[in-house]
Amino acid sequence: MEVQPPADTFGELIPAIGYIRVSTWKEEKISPELQRTSIEDWAKRTRRRIVQWVIDLDATGTNFHRKIMKAIAAIEGGIAKEIAVWKFSRFGRSRHGVAINLTRVEKVGGQLYSATEDADPRTATGRFTRGVLFEVAAFEADRIGEQWKEAHDYRRNAQLPAMGKPRFGYIWHKRYDPETGALQQERYEIDPELRDVVVELYARYLNGTGFKPLAVWLNSLGCTTTRGGLWGQGGIRYYMDSGFAAGLLRVHREDCPRGKHQGQCSYYRLVPGAHEAIISDETWKEYQTRRKAVAATPPRxxxxxxxxxxxxxxxxxxxxxxxxxxxxxxxxxxxxxxxxxxxxxxxxxxxxxxxxxxxxxxxxxxxxxxxxxxxxPLDSNGRNDDRARAARERARAQAEHAKIEASLTRLAVDAAKNPDKYPQGVFEAARDELVAERDQLSERISALVEVEEMPExxxxxxxxxxxxxxxxxxxxxxxxxxxxxxxxxxxxxxxxxxxxxxxxxxxxxxxxxxxxxxxxxxxx
Ligand SMILES: [Zn+2]
Ligand SMILES: [Zn+2]
Incomplete structure (x- = not known):
């Protein structure tokens, strides 16, 4: 089924918002550029004009506070009539959230389109198809959530950290060995080259060295963080507090007021891990005591x-x-x-x-x-040359811009009335030329505005x-x-x-x- 352009008596392009979202899911990281191109193609095909792009980077479809609200507000504000997404799943993966957002859009006569899925919501079949696609998206979200929980439980039982990643002082043997292609028991082994450095790190702290000089010391040795960066005082504090070198793991506490969340958090308890400790239990206890004492001292x-x-x-x-x-x-x-x-x-x-x-x-x-x-020299408005010239030039560019907009409309109306006058591709070529000219003028206008506003x-x-x-x-x-x-x-x-x-x-x-x-x- 081909998406039919809505009958528009004036032959004008329908204003739409292009909404782009990049998912954090590895399985479907589709670049914003690709999504944009797809939506642009769709707009061309179906006679839409994208009046605004709303781009959401690095958000999961289950989160409610996304920029999609901005797109919905634009529909409610009458800036555009439609929202176009690359796939319906971009609009959201939570059944509840999708229903609420869709209602808001449709209540003010707006509509949601997918650039790559043929489902025209103005027909009963189209609405049904779209509903199915949303259900699939929600199902996938549920499934991945369950897989996550399973993986977490497995790792906890194996006494591995909840997140598999390299740790300073250790060599991380991943579950999957990229060299042999074999599956193995995931484990952390002490890095013989770094063992003494870690021991020395805690010893220096207990002798009164602060985190800042410790970071400087590590950097001077050429030791980088596990991501290859320089050590800073925040990173060193977090690493030493984690207790990983004492053979411990951090487990997020269930009673955390923020519930389940990502990022660092002070609500955790320490449990024994499967990996071997570098520092002794005694050193770890002394470290914790000193940390508390230092934290209680009033800052300078x-x-x-x-x-x-x-x-x-x-x-x-x-x-x-x-x-x-x-x-x-x-x-x-x-x-x-x-x-x-x-x-x-x-x-x-x-x-x-x-x-x-x-x-x-x-x-x-x-x-x-x-x-x-x-x-x-000042002009009659009391402004100096540069800025006055820019203002005059901008007025000219704006008049030109308006003329092109008018030509575009005339062309579209004429093409709709007399389709025979325009053989295959002629209308598109004429339109594209005008659009390119208009966009160039828009750029010129914003550059001139900047000159006008430039301070002297x-x-x-x-x-x-x-x-x-x-x-x-x-x-x-x-x-x-x-x-x-x-x-x-x-x-x-x-x-x-x-x-x-x-x-x-x-x-x-x-x-x-x-x-x-x-x-x-x-x-x-
Ligand atoms: Zn500097
Ligand atoms: Zn927390």
Whole structure:
């Protein structure tokens, strides 16, 4: 059965929302591009116009809080009449959720179509087919849920972690051996090369070393995480707390207030695993005692806030440079180096007072420069050249855009009235040409809007002068608030450590232009 285009007296394309969802199920990971192409083909075939794409990445069909609500709201708001999906299963796999969502769409006269399954919901047969397809989707969800539970039970009985994945300090022998192709007993064996490292890790912690320096130490040895990344303090804490090296497994507790869920959780109990322990039971108990003691110590007094908080970047790795304290004076250091050590970045250390002094010097210079710059010729609206030109150009492009839209409609109406006038493919070719032209104009219009909205240095003069005049009466937080409006970022560069630090201040008006130029370069 071919999907019939609905009789539309005006020959206009029916506005539809393209809804794309990528499932987390391995069995049906269909790329968003493929789904999009299928829906576009369907739209072409059935005379629809996709007015909006709603894309849901990495969600399961059984979850209610998906972006599909956005698509449904668009139907209710009259933006489109239909929702198109690659397959009906994209719309949802829970019987209850599908029924509710479908009712909402149909209540306002909307409709749901599948790009690859022939089921026209305007006919009784089509509705029946669609119902069957939804039932199949829900059945598959049930079945996979059961398989999951079975796998979980099996793993727990075998004293394996609920999730099979590599663990630091161990070699993971999977159930399926990719080399021999044989099934084997899944197990974790101590990695002889890492055993001493793990022992040393706990020993150092018990001697008073914190997680941060431990991460730095591991990275300096060239030991990576099981995913090949650098160690950070969060990762090391999670690994050491897990007790895996003490031969234990974490089991999620049934009384967790969040119920069954994914991700990390503090509601767990530890049970003996099937794998051999690296550290002794005694070390593990000492570790837990010390962890509790450290956690109970009040954190260091709050770090000082500064005028340039949130603006500083490490000039070396262009990551954030965050506030820290050295000899009780605030300063900025590379956050990447702090987290990962030498392996992360060579780093930078800049005294807070020096950076703020540079910022004040810069403010004075900017005020002087803007004031003395030859004023740009203004148009009758009082705007300067660049932006005025963009505005005029945009008006022209918009008029052109409207003309093409009108031609498209005329063409469609004419083709519907006099089909003989258009031999095979002629209508499509004419339409495609117009559509391509229209889309190009749309892109041009959005680029011009950006130029119009681009800030100019002189727009900021009052703010620069204001903060200079009022500097002494403003609080640190207020100065910070104003500087954030003026400065895009402050790059701190320290070629030699210890050694002088160069402070480069990039104002927001320059940063906006830089991004814009990058955009044009990418388009060319
Ligand atoms: Zn939980
Ligand atoms: Zn850095």
């Amino acid at each position: 007094s709050r770090l000082p806030s500064t005028e340039v908080t949130g603006l500083t970047r490490c000039g070396q790795c262009s990551g954030a440079a965050t506030v820290a304290r050295s000899r009780n004076k605030p300063g900025f250091r590379c956050a990447r180096r702090t987290e990962y050590g030498d392996a992360g970045c060579v780093g930078v250390w800049a005294r807070g007072a020096d950076v703020v002094a540079e910022v004040r010097k810069w403010l004075r210079r900017v005020a002087h420069e803007i004031d003395n710059a030859p004023s740009t 240095a002189e727009d900021y003069l009052p703010l620069v002068v204001g903060v200079l005049d009022e500097w002494e009466t403003l609080t640190v937080a207020e100065r910070n608030l104003i500087l954030r409006k003026l400065i895009g970022r402050i790059a701190l560069q320290q070629p030699k450590r210890p050694g002088p630090v160069t402070v480069e201040i990039i104002p927001v008006w320059k940063e906006a232009r830089k991004l814009d130029q990058g955009r044009y370069a990418a388009m060319a």
